[in-house]
Amino acid sequence: MASVTQAPVPARVVLNQADIDRALTRIAHEILESNKGSRDLVLLGIPRRGYPLAVRLAQKIAAADPDVDPAAIVGQLDVTMFRDDLSHQPTRPPYPTQLPLTGIDNKVVVLIDDVLYSGRTIRAALDAIIDLGRPRIVRLAVLIDRGHRELPIRADHVGKNLPTSSAEKVRVRLEETDSRDGEPINEVVIEAGA
Amino acid sequence: MVSNNGAYLIRGAAILDGAKEDLLIRDGFIVDRGVNINADGATVIEGDGLVALPGMVDVHTHLREPGREDAETVETGTRAAALGGFTAVHAMANSTPVADTAGVVEQVHSLGQTAGWVDVRPVGAVTVGLAGEQLAELGAMADSRAQVRMFSDDGLCVHDPVLMRRALEYVKAFDGVVAQHAQEPRLTEGAQMNEGDVSAVLGLAGWPAVAEESIIARDVLLTQHVGSRLHVCHVSTAGSVEIIRWAKARGINVTAEVTPHHLLLTDELVRSYDPVYKVNPPLRTDADVQALRAALADGTIDVVGTDHAPHPSEHKECEWAQAAMGMTGLETALSVVQQTMIETGLMSWSDFARVTSTAPAVIGRLADQGRPLETGEPANIILVDPAARWTVDPSAMATMGRNSPFAGRELPGKVVATFFKGHPTVLDGKLNTPYRAAAVQHPVQAAGPVSGL
Amino acid sequence: MRHLLSTEDLSLHNAKRILDTAEEMAAVGEREVKKLPALRGRTVVNLFFEDSTRTRISFEAAAKRLSADVINFAAKGSSVSKGESLKDTAQTLAAMGADAVVIRHWASGAPHRLAATDWIDAAVINAGDGTHEHPTQALLDAFTMRRHWAKLGGLPSTGADLKGMRVAIAGDVLHSRVARSNVWLLRTLGAQVTLVAPPTLLPIGVEQWPCSVSYDLDETLEKGVDAVMMLRVQGERMNASFFPSTREYSRRWGFDDNRLRTLDRIGLKDTIIMHPGPMNRGLEISAAAADSHRSTVLSQVRNGVSVRMAALYLLLSGETREPAANLSKESN
Numbered sequence: 001m002a003s004v005t006q007a008p009v010p011a012r013v014v015l016n017q018a019d020i021d022r023a024l025t026r027i028a029h030e031i032l033e034s035n036k037g038s039r040d041l042v043l044l045g046i047p048r049r050g051y052p053l054a055v056r057l058a059q060k061i062a063a064a065d066p067d068v069d070p071a072a073i074v075g076q077l078d079v080t081m082f083r084d085d086l087s088h089q090p091t092r093p094p095y096p097t098q099l100p101l102t103g104i105d106n107k108v109v110v111l112i113d114d115v116l117y118s119g120r121t122i123r124a125a126l127d128a129i130i131d132l133g134r135p136r137i138v139r140l141a142v143l144i145d146r147g148h149r150e151l152p153i154r155a156d157h158v159g160k161n162l163p164t165s166s167a168e169k170v171r172v173r174l175e176e177t178d179s180r181d182g183e184p185i186n187e188v189v190i191e192a193g194a
Numbered sequence: 195m196v197s198n199n200g201a202y203l204i205r206g207a208a209i210l211d212g213a214k215e216d217l218l219i220r221d222g223f224i225v226d227r228g229v230n231i232n233a234d235g236a237t238v239i240e241g242d243g244l245v246a247l248p249g250m251v252d253v254h255t256h257l258r259e260p261g262r263e264d265a266e267t268v269e270t271g272t273r274a275a276a277l278g279g280f281t282a283v284h285a286m287a288n289s290t291p292v293a294d295t296a297g298v299v300e301q302v303h304s305l306g307q308t309a310g311w312v313d314v315r316p317v318g319a320v321t322v323g324l325a326g327e328q329l330a331e332l333g334a335m336a337d338s339r340a341q342v343r344m345f346s347d348d349g350l351c352v353h354d355p356v357l358m359r360r361a362l363e364y365v366k367a368f369d370g371v372v373a374q375h376a377q378e379p380r381l382t383e384g385a386q387m388n389e390g391d392v393s394a395v396l397g398l399a400g401w402p403a404v405a406e407e408s409i410i411a412r413d414v415l416l417t418q419h420v421g422s423r424l425h426v427c428h429v430s431t432a433g434s435v436e437i438i439r440w441a442k443a444r445g446i447n448v449t450a451e452v453t454p455h456h457l458l459l460t461d462e463l464v465r466s467y468d469p470v471y472k473v474n475p476p477l478r479t480d481a482d483v484q485a486l487r488a489a490l491a492d493g494t495i496d497v498v499g500t501d502h503a504p505h506p507s508e509h510k511e512c513e514w515a516q517a518a519m520g521m522t523g524l525e526t527a528l529s530v531v532q533q534t535m536i537e538t539g540l541m542s543w544s545d546f547a548r549v550t551s552t553a554p555a556v557i558g559r560l561a562d563q564g565r566p567l568e569t570g571e572p573a574n575i576i577l578v579d580p581a582a583r584w585t586v587d588p589s590a591m592a593t594m595g596r597n598s599p600f601a602g603r604e605l606p607g608k609v610v611a612t613f614f615k616g617h618p619t620v621l622d623g624k625l626n627t628p629y630r631a632a633a634v635q636h637p638v639q640a641a642g643p644v645s646g647l
Numbered sequence: 648m649r650h651l652l653s654t655e656d657l658s659l660h661n662a663k664r665i666l667d668t669a670e671e672m673a674a675v676g677e678r679e680v681k682k683l684p685a686l687r688g689r690t691v692v693n694l695f696f697e698d699s700t701r702t703r704i705s706f707e708a709a710a711k712r713l714s715a716d717v718i719n720f721a722a723k724g725s726s727v728s729k730g731e732s733l734k735d736t737a738q739t740l741a742a743m744g745a746d747a748v749v750i751r752h753w754a755s756g757a758p759h760r761l762a763a764t765d766w767i768d769a770a771v772i773n774a775g776d777g778t779h780e781h782p783t784q785a786l787l788d789a790f791t792m793r794r795h796w797a798k799l800g801g802l803p804s805t806g807a808d809l810k811g812m813r814v815a816i817a818g819d820v821l822h823s824r825v826a827r828s829n830v831w832l833l834r835t836l837g838a839q840v841t842l843v844a845p846p847t848l849l850p851i852g853v854e855q856w857p858c859s860v861s862y863d864l865d866e867t868l869e870k871g872v873d874a875v876m877m878l879r880v881q882g883e884r885m886n887a888s889f890f891p892s893t894r895e896y897s898r899r900w901g902f903d904d905n906r907l908r909t910l911d912r913i914g915l916k917d918t919i920i921m922h923p924g925p926m927n928r929g930l931e932i933s934a935a936a937a938d939s940h941r942s943t944v945l946s947q948v949r950n951g952v953s954v955r956m957a958a959l960y961l962l963l964s965g966e967t968r969e970p971a972a973n974l975s976k977e978s979n
Contacts, residue, residue, distance in 0.1 A: 078671070081685040081713075081960070091648075091965035093664055094671040096805070131680040386755075394852030395655065397755040397779030397827060402851070466763065467756030511734050511764075513754035515777070 011171070014162060015188035020143065020174075023159030024053065027141050028060035030157045035108055038065045040136065042107045044077040046125055047095035049114040051076045052176035053143060057112060075099040077111070077132075082124035099132065109135040110157075114172040116142040119153035144188060146170050160188075167193025202618065203233045204611075207241025207577055209567050210544045217246060219573040222616035227569050239621075241577060244610055247547050249281025249312075249574035251554035251563050253344070253373070253451055254427060254499030255524065257283070257314070259305060260298070261290025266504040266594050268302065271524070272311035274502070274593035276619040278524040279609040281574040282313035282555070282563045283502075287324070288349040294319035294330035296338035303340035310628030311619050315558055318342040320361045320372060324350050329360060336368040343559040346373035348427055349474075351409060353379050358413060362422035371449075371557060373425040374413050376434070377475065381405035386515060388461040388476040396464060398514065401476045403431040410434050414441035414448050425557055426450040428501050430475040432485035439494045449557050451499035452486050454530035455521055455599055459483075463599070469510045469517030470599050473503070490549060491540040497554045500527045504595020522595040526586060528578065529605035536580075537606060543580075573616035582608035592625065650762045650771040651958050653780040654832035662835055663806065666790050668957035669950070670805045675712065676953060686715035689963050692745040693719045694736065695774075696752040701924060702774050702784075705948070706749045709955035715963070718743070733757060737766035745769045747963055755779035755824075770962040778822045784923055785828035787954040789836055791943050792874050794950075795919055810837035815867050817843035817900055818878030818931050819889075821850050825923045826878055830858050843867050845900060847889045848880075864900055868909050876921040877902050880931045893930055903933045910941070919943050 015023065035041055038061060045054030058070035078095040080086075111125050122140060129138060141157035146164045164170060169191040175184030201220040209215050209227070218226035218236060252275065258266035268285070275283050285302050287293035293302060299316035306314020318335035322328045324347045335342040345365060352358045352374060361372050382405045387393050389400020410426055414437065417424040426438065429450045438450045455473065460480050463471040471477060489495040503520025510517050523530075531550065535541040541549075555564025562572040585604050588596040612620035617629040648661055675683055691710040693703050703719065710717045722736055731739075733752075740748060747770040750758050755777030762771040775781040789809065797807040814833055820826045820842050833840050840858035842849065853860055861867045868875070880900075882893050890896045897903060902920060910918050920932070920941045928934050937944060 081683040086685055086964040089965070091961050093668045093961070096671055097674060127684065131682070132678065389851050391852040391855045394850035394855070395827070397777055397824060399778075400851060467759040468763070508732065508734075512732055513752065513757045513760055515754040515756075516733075 011189040011191045013187050013189050017186040020186050024056050025060055027157045028057050038068045040108045041073050042100055042109045044075045044111055046113045048177050049172050049174050050112045052174050054112040079124035079128050082127045104133040104135045106136045108137045110139045110141050112141050114143050115170050116145045116155050119149045119151035122153050123151050199235050201236035203236040203238045204241045205238055207244045207246040209246050211542045219616050224569055224571050224573050244577045244579055245543050247576050248551040249576050250279045250550040252280050252283040252500050253554045254501045255283040256503045257285045264506050268305035269309045270594050272309045274524040276311040276612050277592050279528045279576040280312050281614045282560055284315045284317050284558055286348045287317050287319035292319050292323050294322050296334040299335050299340040299342050300338050316340045318345045320345045320347045320352050343370050344373050348375045351375050351377040359416050363420045366422050371423045371425050373427050375427050376406045376409035378405040378409050387464045388478045392461045403433050406431055407433040410437050414446050418446045424448045428453050430456050430478050432482045435485050435489040449496040451497045452490055452495045453501045454527045457534040458530050467514050469514050470597050472517050472519050473521050474519040498549050500524055504593050505597050507596050510597050522593050522598045525591050526600050529607045532607035573613050575613040577611040579608045579610050651782055652758050652773045654782045654785050654828045659835050665957045667805045669790050669953040672956040673953040682712050684714045685960055686713040686963055689715045689746040691715045691717050691747045692740050694748050694750045696722050699751055705951045706955050708952045734766050741767040749774045751775045775824055779824050780828045781824040782828050783955050784825050785832040787951040789832050790950045790954050791947050808836045812838040813872045814838050814874045815841045815843055815872045816876045817864055819848045819880045820844045821848045823878050830856055841867050845890050874919045877932045897930050901931050902936045904935050907936045
């Protein structure tokens with residue numbers, strides 16, 4: 001998790017606020033296009049930063065389709081308990097899982113996360129979803145795909161493909177979850193590895 | 195270190211708090227004391243930096259034999275005693291069988307003689323089987339070869355007031371003393387630790403101070419009434435000190451003992467639930483510790499008794515409530531008393547000799563123990579290095595018990611040498627050889643009636 | 648947190664962490680699939696030296712919902728008839744690869760012994776030891792109170808504390824591990840606790856505890872109280888003269904129908920009545936009180952599973968054996 005300070009590590013901004021916004025607008029339209037409309041759509045954000053991205057996407061979808069109530073199609077899906085690295089990381093308290101009132105049975109669920117990397121988080125998310133219901137389709141939308149997959153998983157919608165070395169760190173900072181010097185901040189940076 | 199003629203010259207040790215002098219020991223006695231004594235073939239022991247003290251006398255030792263040789267034997271317990279600076283110990287009666295007959299006390303006495311590390315003075319049980327119902331044959335034990343003078347049901351209280359009265363009366367016939375383990379049994383049913391702030395939090399059944407104090411109050415009054423002699427074992431509370439002080443002021447013939455652990459440790463240690471801190475009477479509060487120190491310094495409490503109570507490790511490696519009560523103490527007593535009484539400025543080495551040697555010998559009626567370090571006196575002497583510091587390691591001790599509450603602590607003071615009847619049982623801080631009666635010309639003096647305490 | 652032994656040394660941070668996690672666990676309990684894979688491959692041993700079917704099945708349900716393997720070990724052994732020693736039992740469990748030991752013991756401090764010795768290197772959870780502590784009971788009580796208190800305040804439970812809440816705990820405090828654990832935890836969470844008991848059933852030293860003490864239940868109710876927790880009283884205490892008769896006890900210190908009416912009379916409509924169970928109906932609590940809408944007895948049971956899931960998850964899911972470095976990429 002990024003704690004935002006005057007970083008001693010060299011950091012390169014790859015997406016600024018406007019870039020992020022443009023990427024989300026494009027993803028929102030892609031989602032509507034591949035779903036042929038907003039019917040049965042449910043956006044599930046993966047904590048922490050997938051959830052605010054899901055909320056933003058829902059708003060963009062609602063902007064494109066006035067029939068959509070953005071609050072009614074967004075949920076949060078916590079995958080902590082389903083991770084395969086629980087015993088290799090410090091203990092993490094779970095985040096709440098909140099589904100839209102409609103549930104997810106027979107819905108088109110779009111999982112939203114900030115960065116796609118090894119694919120293990122998404123694997124956990126797929127398991128978590130199955131314990132909650134049976135969606136008709138599950139798709140994946142991410143802001144950044146940085147490569148280095150360890151599982152046969154790919155994203156349906158990608159904000160930006162970002163070739164990285166595995167030593168580098170990709171930091172997504174969103175105003176809903178991050179700030180710098182008390183100021184909300186929206187950007188994606190690459191930090192050189194140690 | 196072997197001497198040719200069995201003589202030893204301690205050169206230049208401080209005699210208690212006094213100046214450095216030499217002590218020449220031969221044939222079981224101090225044959226000369228002074229400066230620049232000619233060694234004359236005696237083995238010389240450099241005493242520079244050391245303090246010479248009379249051998250310590252423990253009024254309260256559990257040697258466990260007969261019956262619990264898995265916990266301690268007379269041999270191992272008296273080795274520990276010699277290393278700890280003792281030249282006499284009183285072996286408590288709660289063996290199996292109980293030391294309530296002449297036969298058992300003679301057996302323990304003779305095991306002590308065979309071992310040869312210290313004088314072993316058996317304590318006789320007050321009641322048959324420690325059952326608190328019927329007087330044991332106190333007279334037979336007094337008249338036996340063990341010449342028992344101290345009687346105690348220690349571990350249990352003689353709580354029946356009539357029985358206690360009779361015991362106090364009866365021992366007058368042979369100048370005996372009843373050593374009472376003061377614990378009102380009904381007030382301490384299931385008791386696990388001192389009753390107070392800590393027991394409230396830990397949820398361990400309390401052992402209230404009043405259970406000790408009420409028995410002491412009763413017993414000093416009984417002692418006054420029948421004109422006998424009472425010794426109070428292991429006094430542990432400030433209230434007990436007040437009662438004993440009051441009794442002494444009234445001229446009641448009562449003596450009292452405190453253990454080294456009650457001079458240093460408090461019930462705060464029980465928070466660990468480590469049964470190494472489980473003991474009877476229990477560790478009390480800091481206020482009690484301070485009162486006990488003051489009482490030992492001002493003479494209200496007469497002696498230090500170790501209540502050395504070794505237990506096999508399985509009796510301590512368990513839940514608190516399941517664990518046996520008791521702590522080892524012979525090999526740490528001197529150091530703990532030095533730390534709590536001498537390094538605090540409450541006592542001098544002369545006071546130390548009084549509470550660890552002179553007074554205990556008088557209480558137990560040991561004529562040749564606790565004597566001054568003078569020419570012509572029996573050579574029961576220890577040499578102590580008060581500047582030494584050591585870390586307590588129970589596994590390195592001579593006692594079979596590993597249950598030292600001081601484990602891991604750094605303590606001051608080390609016994610460098612112990613002379614028992616003129617023979618070095620300990621030299622250079624290590625066990626030497628036991629005393630053998632045949633090697634000495636003079637017969638051991640019999641303990642006779644002594645007036646005073 | 649390596650073990651959960653007592654609430655006395657449980658920090659506010661850790662207490663809230665357990666309660667907040669329990670909120671998420673409670674959500675799982677409401678789903679169709681009431682199971683999480685979080686502790687797959689882990690072994691939890693319920694080591695019970697004292698019978699307690701309720702506590703054992705609660706821990707068992709908690710462990711199973713987290714996909715742990717559960718071994719129930721009923722080690723009967725009283726102070727009189729010593730069976731296998733705690734040390735040997737612990738070493739046996741260690742050899743069987745136990746990752747956590749949930750221990751219920753009649754001896755105060757037994758869980759501390761397991762945690763402090765090298766007999767076993769597992770997480771130790773105290774499921775009630777003698778008259779010392781019962782931390783998961785206090786946590787489920789606090790969880791129940793917090794849901795109630797946050798709802799009254801119009802706040803979400805998660806992240807909330809119990810500041811300002813007035814809690815009376817009435818009954819046999821002297822012999823109660825539940826009372827002890829609750830006093831410490833409720834203090835940590837900011838509630839004001841009053842212990843109500845006959846003087847014989849309060850420990851010497853209680854005046855040092857962070858709570859007030861009263862001998863008068865009616866007076867305590869009249870002063871205003873948001874939760875009343877009744878403690879189980881064993882009728883046999885009467886034989887040891889802790890009180891003259893069960894009738895006198897329940898008249899003075901039991902939550903009877905009159906006291907239930909008192910709450911209504913003085914307008915305490917939101918006051919809840921709690922009991923850790925099992926109840927002695929008619930002794931410390933009347934049937935009407937136990938079955939009233941104020942009673943939280945069944946929510947307490949339900950919440951017990953969530954709180955125990957949280958405790959097991961937080962103790963068992965962290966880094967355990969090897970450093971994480973070579974095993975995982977940064978977890979994006």
